[in-house]
Amino acid sequence: xxxxxxxxxxxxxxxxxxxxxxxxxxxxxxxxxxxxxxxxxxxxxxxxxxxxxxxxxxxxxxxxxxxxxxxxxxxxxxxxxxxxxxxxxxxxxxxxxxxxxxxxxxxxxxxxxxxxxxxxxxxxxxxxxxxxxxxxxxxxxxxxxxxxxxxxxxxxxxxxxxxxxxxxxxxxxxxxxxxxxxxxxxxxxxxxxxxxxxxxxxxxxxxxxxxxxxxxxxxxxxxxxxxxxxxxxxxxxxxxxxxxxxxxxxxxxxxxxxxxxxxxxxxxxxxxxxxxxxxxxxxxxxxxxxxxxxxxxxxxxxxxxxxxxxxxxxxxxxxxxxxxxxxxxxxxxxxxxxxxxxxxxxxxxxxxxxxxxxxxxxxxxxxxxxxxxxxxxxxxxxxxxxxxxxxxxxxxxxxxxxxxxxxxxxxxxxxxxxxxxxxxxxxxxxxxxxxxxxxxxxxxxxxxxxxxxxxxxxxxxxxxxxxxxxxxxxxxxx
Ligand code: SAH
Ligand code: F3S
Numbered sequence: 001x002x003x004x005x006x007x008x009x010x011x012x013x014x015x016x017x018x019x020x021x022x023x024x025x026x027x028x029x030x031x032x033x034x035x036x037x038x039x040x041x042x043x044x045x046x047x048x049x050x051x052x053x054x055x056x057x058x059x060x061x062x063x064x065x066x067x068x069x070x071x072x073x074x075x076x077x078x079x080x081x082x083x084x085x086x087x088x089x090x091x092x093x094x095x096x097x098x099x100x101x102x103x104x105x106x107x108x109x110x111x112x113x114x115x116x117x118x119x120x121x122x123x124x125x126x127x128x129x130x131x132x133x134x135x136x137x138x139x140x141x142x143x144x145x146x147x148x149x150x151x152x153x154x155x156x157x158x159x160x161x162x163x164x165x166x167x168x169x170x171x172x173x174x175x176x177x178x179x180x181x182x183x184x185x186x187x188x189x190x191x192x193x194x195x196x197x198x199x200x201x202x203x204x205x206x207x208x209x210x211x212x213x214x215x216x217x218x219x220x221x222x223x224x225x226x227x228x229x230x231x232x233x234x235x236x237x238x239x240x241x242x243x244x245x246x247x248x249x250x251x252x253x254x255x256x257x258x259x260x261x262x263x264x265x266x267x268x269x270x271x272x273x274x275x276x277x278x279x280x281x282x283x284x285x286x287x288x289x290x291x292x293x294x295x296x297x298x299x300x301x302x303x304x305x306x307x308x309x310x311x312x313x314x315x316x317x318x319x320x321x322x323x324x325x326x327x328x329x330x331x332x333x334x335x336x337x338x339x340x341x342x343x344x345x346x347x348x349x350x351x352x353x354x355x356x357x358x359x360x361x362x363x364x365x366x367x368x369x370x371x372x373x374x375x376x377x378x379x380x381x382x383x384x385x386x387x388x389x390x391x392x393x394x395x396x397x398x399x400x401x402x403x404x405x406x407x408x409x410x411x412x413x414x415x416x417x418x419x420x421x422x423x424x425x426x427x428x429x430x431x432x433x434x435x436x437x438x439x440x441x442x443x444x445x446x447x448x449x450x451x452x453x454x455x456x457x458x459x460x461x462x463x464x465x466x467x468x469x470x471x472x473x474x475x476x477x478x
Pocket of ligand 2: 180181182183184187188189190224225276
């Protein structure tokens with residue numbers, strides 16, 4: 001199949017890639033909300049539909065099929081998507097042949113409700129049913145509604161090569177696990193994305209090599225909980241020489257997977273997300289220390305600094321065990337950046353619990369953070385067992401306290417780079433000026449510097465002269 005990625009200049013100056021296959025006549029508009037896994041899933045969906053005659057478009061008005069990949073993690077995410085569905089339906093009034101579908105977590109959570117009660121969509125497809133899209137789309141094209149929300153214990157889409165959407169041509173995602181078995185009490189993911197399963201390492205390596213050959217310079221291995229990656233059977237094909245030595249063993253865990261990927265694409269930067277503290281092994285830290293091309297950055301959500309709250313959240317580790325892990329990270333990879341996810345105002349959270357969160361943040365000195373007020377999700381264990389009893393005002397006040405502290409910690413960490421020279425992978429124009437490049441260092445800190453003769457995808461050395469809490473400012477020195 002002749003396929004071409006066309007780079008368009010959007011008004012904002014951001015390069016966007018659409019997928020065009022010769023001979024395809026139908027137009028797919030697809031957008032994603034929520035996590036990086038959703039983005040990657042949309043790329044899998046676009047790949048499956050390219051074989052059914054669809055090219056992607058950025059113009060909603062010209063689409064034959066509009067798909068939205070949805071997120072259920074907090075109530076606000078669902079509200080945003082409902083507004084998008086209203087917008088699509090306004091366009092559909094002008095173009096009645098246009099079909100609308102919901103994919104992903106909201107499709108899984110609300111199932112037939114979208115078709116029966118809300119009548120805003122023609123198609124509902126859960127995260128494990130994308131292979132059925134060719135049949136479902138045919139049903140919809142013949143004027144019927146279509147739904148498939150069956151979850152699978154095996155589906156990994158291992159053999160589907162995603163088409164890269166909205167990509168800068170430099171960084172790409174590779175999914176290595178799907179689903180989650182952890183059952184954190186606040187979280188809807190185990191219900192919407194199903195049981196955890198790992199993808200065949202051979203297909204992961206092939207995807208990484210294919211990306212390298214296409215000019216990509218950085219990959220992020222994705223999963224809800226990458227550290228519990230486990231593949232029985234070893235057995236890589238011969239073409240990954242060094243890598244297959246390591247994988248001769250009968251089982252590949254995450255630290256082995258990291259090593260075989262690092263060997264298979266030795267010049268590629270390798271990142272991964274997300275690490276769950278209870279599953280992160282010291283072996284992974286040693287693998288990171290051993291390979292220069294594995295970036296020094298760990299996203300290590302903790303949610304709260306209080307052991308009492310951790311237990312209520314069913315997080316399977318205490319504050320002390322988390323601190324031990326952080327100490328190990330700092331000992332084994334002294335340059336490593338660490339980021340957090342936090343939830344304020346979970347059921348029963350006291351002022352003392354909140355203080356525990358602040359003091360843990362001070363201890364770890366996180367480089368970045370993603371912080372949220374607790375949002376009760378129907379069907380979760382917390383919704384069934386506990387009362388959502390922290391007043392909204394208190395949740396918000398605690399949230400702003402942790403956000404303020406994180407800003408201080410981020411600034412502290414960024415200041416440590418001032419005066420130093422860092423290696424930056426150029427990702428594109430700086431948001432504020434087309435005369436400056438934007439890129440990241442190994443620790444995932446964003447750097448901005450004046451353009452010279454370099455191009456997107458180059459690795460350059462930048463001397464850091466100044467910073468804000470979010471950006472390093474400097475000049476290229478090599
Ligand atoms: N392991 C996953 C977590 C997905 S959810 C991963 O790959 O990142 C991302 C974050 O959303 C969680 O770490 C948590 O901080 C937050 N979150 C999840 N459920 C939430 C809820 N009910 N209310 C508020 N925040 C929530
Ligand atoms: Fe959710 Fe906990 Fe899994 S936050 S995605 S149940 S690790």
